[in-house]
Amino acid sequence: MNNLNTFTKGLLKENPVFVSLLGMCPTLAVTTGAFNGLGMGLSTTFVLICSNLVICLLRKAIPAQVKLPCYIVIIATFVTLIQFLLHGFVPSLYTSLGAFLELITVNCIILGRAEMFASKNGPVASVLDGAGMGLGFTLALFLMGSVREIFGSGTWLGLTVPGMTGHTMSLFVMPAGGFFVLGLLIAVVCKLSSRKPPKKMGCAGCPNASACSAKCEEA
Numbered sequence: 001m002n003n004l005n006t007f008t009k010g011l012l013k014e015n016p017v018f019v020s021l022l023g024m025c026p027t028l029a030v031t032t033g034a035f036n037g038l039g040m041g042l043s044t045t046f047v048l049i050c051s052n053l054v055i056c057l058l059r060k061a062i063p064a065q066v067k068l069p070c071y072i073v074i075i076a077t078f079v080t081l082i083q084f085l086l087h088g089f090v091p092s093l094y095t096s097l098g099a100f101l102e103l104i105t106v107n108c109i110i111l112g113r114a115e116m117f118a119s120k121n122g123p124v125a126s127v128l129d130g131a132g133m134g135l136g137f138t139l140a141l142f143l144m145g146s147v148r149e150i151f152g153s154g155t156w157l158g159l160t161v162p163g164m165t166g167h168t169m170s171l172f173v174m175p176a177g178g179f180f181v182l183g184l185l186i187a188v189v190c191k192l193s194s195r196k197p198p199k200k201m202g203c204a205g206c207p208n209a210s211a212c213s214a215k216c217e218e219a
Helices: 003-008 024-029 034-058 064-089 091-097 099-106 108-118 123-153 175-192 209-218
Strands: none
Touching: 003 123, 024 099, 024 123, 024 175, 034 064, 034 091, 034 099, 034 108, 034 123, 064 091, 064 099, 064 108, 091 099, 099 108, 108 123, 123 175
């Protein structure tokens, strides 16, 4: 796989939210506003890139028996760093994200890329993979936050949207609205990427078909 494909796959084809359905907790919790979604996405991207690079460089020095604890320590280091940066420079975003900022440490997107990619590839590919997946995650959160903020609050990035005053629907800023918007965006992404639902294969596609046939014959 070349570097361009490594970077771009996370944007749409293997988008961690719309395709892999990972990171659902922050995706649904912090996307009541576009700014919150953008902040969470970029914070996660920073941690992804940095942790992928360090894990890649240390992959031969980390014993297989303690890989997961080592990964968590490395990831938690960069999460702490981004917390300090947000707390110092963007305190309003730091307050809005709350505990979800700390939970980046155990985000399955980051742990998954560390195990599946960074631990098996070189530094350049690992950084590009982290950047692509992180920006794909950021795009998903920003789109969800934008839709929910516009229709739920009548604003976008804090600016009033013309024509939405008095026509907002509080459903969009509620948990149910998050699931609704997520489903719509997944449908759009599937349409754009020409993804088709799996076909029903019946008994022929079942791995236990032979066992079932044997039982039927005995009966």
